[in-house]
Amino acid sequence: MMKKRSVILLLICFAMAVSCAKKPVHVKHPIQYKEEGVASWYGWRAKGMKTANGERYNPKDMTAAHRTLPFNTIVKVTNLANDKSCEVRINDRGPAKWTKRLIDLSKAAAEKLGYVKKGVAKVRVETVR
Numbered sequence: 001m002m003k004k005r006s007v008i009l010l011l012i013c014f015a016m017a018v019s020c021a022k023k024p025v026h027v028k029h030p031i032q033y034k035e036e037g038v039a040s041w042y043g044w045r046a047k048g049m050k051t052a053n054g055e056r057y058n059p060k061d062m063t064a065a066h067r068t069l070p071f072n073t074i075v076k077v078t079n080l081a082n083d084k085s086c087e088v089r090i091n092d093r094g095p096a097k098w099t100k101r102l103i104d105l106s107k108a109a110a111e112k113l114g115y116v117k118k119g120v121a122k123v124r125v126e127t128v129r
Contacts, residue, residue, distance in 0.1 A: 005088070008035025011018035013027065016043055017035060017109070019080070030034070031128065032126075033069065033125070033126060033127040034124065034125070034126040034127075035102060035124070035125050035126075036080070036102075036122065036123065036124045036125075037100070037101065037103070037112075037122070037123065037125070038099070038100060038101045038102055038120050038121070038122060039043065039077065039079075039101065039102060039103045039104070039105055039110075039115075039120065039121050039122075039123040039125075040095060040099075040101050040103075040104050040105070040119065041104060041105045041106065041107055041110035041115075041119070041121050042057075042059075042065075042104050042105075042106070042107070043059050043106075043107040048117055051063075051091050052071070052081050052091070052092045052093040052094075052097055053071040053072075053090035053091050053092065055076050055091050057092070057106070058106070059106050059107035059108060060106070060107070060108050061099070061106055061108060062086060062087065062088045062089065062106060062108055062109050062112075063088055063090070063091045063092065063105075063106045063109070064077070064088040064089070064090055064091070064092070064103050064104060064105045064106065064109060065090070065091075065093055065094035065095065065103065065104040066090050066092075066094070066102075066103050066104075067093060067094065067095070067097070067126075068092070069090045069127070071090055071091055072089060072090065072091070073089070073090045073127060073129075074087055074089055074090075074127070074128040074129045075087065075090065075103075075125050075126060075128060076123050076125075076128050077089060077103065077105065077109065077113065077123050077124070078123060078125075078126075079113040079114060079115060079121050079122075079123055080114075080121075080122045080123045080124060081115075081121060081122060082113075082114050084112065084113050084114050085113070086109055086112040086113060088105060088106070088109045101120070102123065102125060103123065103125055105113070
């Protein structure tokens with residue numbers, strides 16, 4: 001009788017654990033996000049610092065910081081002055097709320113867009129996937 005109760009109790013505990021287990025959360029990416037604004041970039045001083053998603057910042061990676069887009073969203077950024085574009089992955093939060101900037105890019109992305117010396121550029125940001 002005691003063995004039977006133990007088995008039943010064990011099965012109940014197992015069933016509760018399975019039902020309470022975290023289920024994967026699927027974040028819906030914006031279907032079509034498209035916005036124009038000012039982009040800046042951050043470089044070597046931030047190298048190795050943790051980004052908002054926990055990765056270490058590497059200026060050679062094609063990454064960016066955006067205030068609201070979900071992490072790992074791939075966006076196409078186009079420099080409106082020279083029509084150069086590149087794809088970056090959102091892995092950080094920013095720019096700071098008090099700035100009027102739309103996105104902060106890694107140094108590698110800013111180089112592809114051709115505005116490293118200038119520091120900022122008018123860009124279009126649109127989701128890819």
